[in-house]
Amino acid sequence: MDYWERLFLYNKKLLMPRVNQLLNWVMGINFLCGIVFLLTIVYEYGFRISAAEYNLIHTVYHTVWVIFLVTTTIQIVFRQEDSSFKFTPWTWILTILLYLTLLPVVFKKPEETTGVYWVWVFFHHAYYKGTILVLLSFSQLSGILVRLLGKRTNPSLILAGSFLVFILLGTGLLMLPRATYHGISFMDALFTATSATCVTGLVTVDVPSTFTLEGQILIILLIQIGGLGVMTLTSFFAMFFMGNTSLYNQLMVGDMISSNSLNSLLSTLLYILGFTLAIEGVGMVVIWLSVHGTLGMTLQEELFFSAFHSVSAFCNAGFSTLPGGMGNPAVMQGHNLLYITLGLLIALGGIGFPILVNLYETVAYYLQAGKFWLLRRSGRFRKKVHLYNLNTKIVLVATVFLLIGGTLAIAALEWNHSFAGMPVADKWVHAFFNSSCPRTAGFASVGLTSLSTQTLLLMVVLMMIGGGTQSTSGGVKVNVFAVVLINLWAVVRGTDRVAILRRELSHDSIRRSNAALILYLLLAFLAIFLLSMLEPEAGLLAVTFECVSALSTVGSSLDLTPTLGNDSKLLVILLMYIGRVGAFTLLTGLVRQEKKRNYRYPSDNIIIN
Incomplete structure (x- = not known):
């Protein structure tokens, strides 16, 4: 040798x-x-x-x-x-x-x-x-x-645990001396941190009078982290600055953010962050233009106000730095652009990041096609037949239908009630704004206790439906609700196939959608039952509204949240956490999954009707 x-x-x-x-x-x-x-x-x-x-x-x-x-x-x-x-x-x-x-x-x-x-x-x-x-x-x-x-740890438990860690960190940070004016109890800090991280908006204290500028910055950071998702941020930093790590890591992260392939994993993460910052930036500018010189703020205060509400709206959090929220008299008149901007930001945040990516790819395709046609380049342009995937079509159609339907219904119910005395244009703007907020941002331009019972029931339904999957919103999601309705219509018609927009839905999608709706209803009923026992003096409608709002991470309340006892606050905290992480995520992380079997039992029928 x-x-x-x-x-x-x-x-x-x-x-x-x-x-x-x-x-x-x-x-x-x-x-x-x-x-x-x-x-x-x-x-x-x-x-x-x-x-x-x-x-x-x-x-x-x-x-x-x-x-x-x-x-x-x-x-x-x-x-x-x-x-x-x-x-x-x-x-x-x-x-x-x-x-x-x-x-x-x-x-x-x-x-x-x-x-x-x-x-x-x-x-x-x-x-x-x-x-x-x-x-x-x-x-x-x-x-x-x-x-x-990469340690083969259950990704569902990691996702749930990461949110829990940030909630506890946020609780400690909000209890720091410079975060509040006169201090805050542990329970109220925990409630606020959970509401911000889970992008809900329910608060037991008045935000502008309780939290200093440092405390409000902490809240908006928790909202941004919760809106984007802890794993989205951590995956971006790890893969952007440290490489693509292991193949198993990439598969898990890709499943969490719905990336089409491993090659597009980092680009999908960049799209998510880019869309978020771009939309929030544009929203901040428009909000600043709508309030500039009208609220008696300095330039720095106006910019912070605009940034705070843009992030809060896009992340569907519903937090506000105005006393009384968006129903503050200072913005109720002459600020229609502000309400329209917030409503559009809520809608964009609620349709989901996969839909935003799909829309971006579609716009890029049309721009490329237009450039090819204008320059008359040699060669053949490769046309795409299916620009929008089925998920995008369902979410967009359902979102537009719910926004328009909710706006018309609220305008009809409140035209001469809570909207009485407003100009016609203001009535339509506030109807649109209060229709978009239950999906799931807890803003409100009028006191919810002043709304009619029919409007409140409509809002409960809108809160239950929520926004799109893998978005900043909560609820059972419009995708799930649409699949359940389509399946119901197929059963009524007696067809053995469930199809929509010339696409047949998979059996697994139907099963999971029905299970998600049933699970949500069971959790909502259990929460209403427990909260009605803990708060016997509260009305049933107020209790139902509070539980559905927390479970759907909406943040709207019939003035019940500030009056809750500590036991009730813990229940609402748990509901907000489950609503943001997802009941299915928690169950799949806690319940042992069965292995795939290579045999089948004989089938049989159950008498339904």
Whole structure:
């Protein structure tokens, strides 16, 4: 055996295991540093700190920065192709941005008259360094969470557990001294954090008078996390900055976000985040234009108001920073554009991310076809026959029908009742707004207790139906409700096949839709039964409205929420959690799944009627 062969064997058998062990230690150190860094941020902005504590905090920041520089260098020097940490193009960009923070250390501060001075100031700024460290911390934490999927852990339990973790974190953050004006109890903080993370909107305290600006920022961050979905965010960070991880991870994440293939997994995640930020950004601008100079706010307050309500509406949360919510007298007149914008944002958030992706692909196809036709390019343009999938068609048709039908019904019932005295245009706008809110955003432009009983019953039905699957809304979902009605009509007609829009629905879709509706009704009845016992003085309609609103993550209430006792609050918290995570998700995670059997029992019929 020659020298090179012995060196190769030594490198593979003795050196490489130690290198892998070193890289695992580095990943563990990065994980701990990420946690320490984020906790230090919480301490700095959550408590009123002294000068000595301020210096200590920035010492921790500097230490974490140095450790990240050292560990990143080690990962670059000893990186391997088969390592669990893979350097993607975006990882290299983030690494370069991290190394650029060394420029102010290596080079002295230049004179202010030179153009290099502003470059030096930019890379020396605390916000720049802090942003890089936050991205590194989130990528490390996300990588750990996504790798849990590779341990063959039940993805349903991971999804439910991740929401629970964020609810508990949000509860602790909302109890920080700088988050509220006069403090808040644990139960009210838990209720608010659950309502925000589960994008519900029910509150036991008045948001603008209880929470400071820092507390309201925490609420809107919890809403954004809950609206996008914890696994969507963590999967994006893990795959964007750390590679595509294992095949099993990709399959699990793809199933959660309804990606068509593994090749389009990252692009689907980018679509989801891109659509969310783009729609919320446009909504923020329109809301700001509609309220600018009319509410007596400063420019900064108007921008925060616009951003808060845009995120709250698109995520179907229903939180508001106005006293009395959207029924505040300051916006009731002359702000029709505000209500229309919020209603459209609620509808877009409620149709679901897969439908938004499908609509984007359709628009891109038509633009490409138009470009091909205008430029008269040589070759043959490949036409698509089925631009919209069946799920998109069902959701869009059902959403339009429910919005128009609900608007007409509410306008007819409340025209001379709660809408009396309003101009005709305002009546139609408020009818549209109050028709879109029960699907599932808890805004209300008029007091719900002033509505007629028939309108409230209609809202209960709209809350039960909810929005599209894999959206920010709750309820049984319009997809499920549509399939149940289509199946009912097929049974009435005596057909053995359930078809719609020239497509036959699968047997599994029908079974799951019927089961989802029955499960929802059972949970709603059990909740109404228990809450009526816990709150005997409340009316049955108010109790029913509260339970359906919580289970459907709507956030509307007949003024019952602030009067609930602690036991009732815990019940409503559980309903909001189940409604956001999904009863099916919890059951499939807790109940052992049976293996597929290769035999069948003899079939028989049950007397139905």
